[in-house]
Structure formats: C-alpha cells, structure tokens
Amino acid sequence: MDHAVKQPENVNLPLLTYVGFTFLGYFIIGLSLSVLPIFISKSLGFSLVIAGLVISLQYVATFFLRAYSGKIIDGKGSKPAVLSSMLGFSLTGIFLILAYYFKFSPLISLGFLIITRLLTGCGEGMIGASPINWAIMALGEKHTAKIISYNGVACYGALAIGASLGVVIEHQFGLYGIGILSILVGIVGFLFAKTKTNYTNSHTQDSQSFWKVLGKVSPFGICLALGGIGFASISTFITLYYNYFHWNNGALCLTVFGGLFVAGRLVFSNVINNYGGIRVAIACLLVETIGLLIISFANNSEMALFGAGVTGLGFSLIFPALGVVAIKSVSPSSQGSALAGYGLFIDLSLGIAGPLIGGVADIWGMKYIFPFSALMVLTGLGVAYLLKRKSNF
Incomplete structure (x- = not known):
C-alpha cells in the first residue's frame, strides 16, 4: 500500500501509536544502561576500560545497521524493520539472563554480554528511523516536524525511565529481572506492530543508494x-x-x-x-x-x-x-x-x-x-x- 491514505485531522493520538515503538525500544535500552558497567566491573571483576568497550559495542552495531534499516524502510516499509527490532530487543533479555546465570565464569558471562550489546545495537539501528517514517506515511508529510519532535521525546523519556527503573530492578532481582522485563516488553511491541497496517513507497524507481x-x-x-x-x-x-x-x-x-x-x-x-x-x-x-x-x-x-x-x-x-x-x-x-x-x-x-x-x-x-x-x-x-x-x- 502506498502513502496516499486518508489522513486524520487530529494526529496526536495516532502519532503516539507509532512513536510508542520508539518508547518501547529505548526503554529496553535504558534498563541495562546504568547497571551493566557496574556488573562488568564489580561482579565480573573486569576493568572499567573493558566495561566501556563492551557498552560501546552497541553504538558500533547501530552505526552499521542504519544503512540496512534505511534500505528496508524504503523498499518494504517500516513494519518489517520495527518487527525485527522488537525481536532483537527480546533476544537481548535472553542473553542478559544467561550472563546472570554464568556470572561464576566471568569470561563466559562477558561473552553473553557482548552478544547482548550487539543485539541491542541492531535493535536500535532498526528502530531508529522506522517509527518516524511509518508515522509520516500514515499521517502525512505536513506533520513531519511534529512526528520527529514527539519521537525524540519518546526516545529520551524512555531512556530516563528505563535507566532509573533498571537500577531498582537490578537491586531487587539482578540482571535476571531486567532480562525478563526486556523479553516481555519486546514481545508486546512485536505483537502490537503486527496489528498495524504497513505502508510502502510507490515511487521506488528513483531510489538512490x-x-x-x-x-x-x-x-x-x-x-x-x-x-x-x-x-x-x-x-x-x-x-x-x-x-x-x-x-x-x-x-x-x-x-x-x-x-x-x-x-x-x-x-x-x-x-x-x-x-x-x-x-x-x-x-x-x-x-x-x-x-x-x-x-x-x-x-x-x-x-x-x-x-x-x-x-x-x-x-x-x-x-x-x-x-x-x-x-x-x-x-x-x-x-x-x-x-x-x-x-x-x-x-x-x-x-x-x-x-x-x-x-x-x-x-x-x-x-x-x-x-x-x-x-x-x-x-x-x-x-x-x-x-x-x-x-x-
């Protein structure tokens, strides 16, 4: 379906249903953001340099997934990219749980955390522009500024809430609790995305690299x-x-x-x-x-x-x-x-x-x-x- 659809006059509520995917994705990112450096350095005994390198792997993966996600969005629509991101975020929870249970073996646990950070970066790379493009196609280009603005609020708000909640959950349940919540939130996002209509661009003949x-x-x-x-x-x-x-x-x-x-x-x-x-x-x-x-x-x-x-x-x-x-x-x-x-x-x-x-x-x-x-x-x-x-x- 192309983007020539009937656009609602009041876009605020429909807009929230799209930037909500950004909120869910960055909420999962925020959950482990504050606790992983401490877990790597205190629980596993690695240096802060190692902790920093492991955390930064997310941004490396995100960097390389940006181009691929853009290609998916332009060719197949935003829905496949959002679905992939939510699956990736759910997988991060599984590897967080494995890292928690293998903390008696620091190297194995660190290996699972490396996989977690790479999957997190892949999820972020796929979710980055997807909800924005999805909302633009559904609601109209004239709302682009508002869509990008609201998406940013969802992103930074989710990071702040997730980071604060992650500290509380880790204190009570360890990485196991964060892993379980990450899996559940990712599944909720995936199921919700499945219910929404995908929009693809009908003008693909002039697409550029x-x-x-x-x-x-x-x-x-x-x-x-x-x-x-x-x-x-x-x-x-x-x-x-x-x-x-x-x-x-x-x-x-x-x-x-x-x-x-x-x-x-x-x-x-x-x-x-x-x-x-x-x-x-x-x-x-x-x-x-x-x-x-x-x-x-x-x-x-x-x-x-x-x-x-x-x-x-x-x-x-x-x-x-x-x-x-x-x-x-x-x-x-x-x-x-x-x-x-x-x-x-x-x-x-x-x-x-x-x-x-x-x-x-x-x-x-x-x-x-x-x-x-x-x-x-x-x-x-x-x-x-x-x-x-x-x-x-």
Missing part, C-alpha cells in the same frame, strides 16, 4: 553532530563539573536540562513549519551556545543550573529542525535512508564526545570543557548559517 543519500544529508548531519556536543557535555560531565567546584545537586542539572528539552519539543514543534527548519536550527544553536556560555562563566550552582536549562531548550529542536530539511533534500523514495543516514551523525557525535571532552579536561582542566563545547556548537551555528546563505531554505 544509501551512500549517495548520506552525502546529501551530511551538511545537516554535521550541524546536528556539532550541536550534540553540548548535549553530551552536560549528560556526561555535569556531575563531575559540579564536584570539581564543590557544588551540590549536580544531578539536578540533568533533570532541568531534560525537562526543558522535552518542554521545547512539545511546545515549539510547530515553529519549524512556520519559520523553516534552517531558521529554527540557527536560533536553537544560538540559544544552546548561550546556555553553555552561562555554565562556563557561572560562579555558583544556581547559575550553572540556569545555563543547563537554557542549553536543553536550545538543543530541543535541533534534530527535528534539521531533519525536516534533510528529508526534503532527497526524493520521497529515499526518505527512510535519509533519516537513517541523518541519525548516524548524532550517533557519531555522542560516540566521540566523551573521549573528546574528557581529553580537553585532562589537558586543559575541567573548567574548560563547557567553553570548548560552546565553541563546537557555535561552529555548528556557522555551518547552519552558511547552508542558509547557499541554499533557498
């Missing part, structure tokens, strides 16, 4: 990656930054950042349609830069908290704003590949931000990490401005 599509969306992806440095600096280093200055309640910064991020997505998603993606991205990158500079020059925890909120508000619409323009830069038959390729850049950004910003802290000191992050985001602002000058956006 993933790598050609990647080249077209890369300018927007570069802006996204630079903007993601600010997000990564707060999510990874704000508590250490507070500790460096002997301030209290560093974790509150994450709450304020996340709260204003979600608020920005929900309240201002329509401005993208009204003012255009590039203009909104420029404004957001400017606000994010200001927020990071406020943190850089803050002489107390309250000012840093305010800066974190401003940064969260600025970052909130960068992904959907640039994503709308990235999708329009390719033919309709390649939109799945466009979103998959565009999403690669946030994976890349979050993957390199930790070592990069950590290196800045090691070489120049902790107080320089947010000025550096502000400079990176400001560079993204410059790239976005050049795109606006050179293109008719």
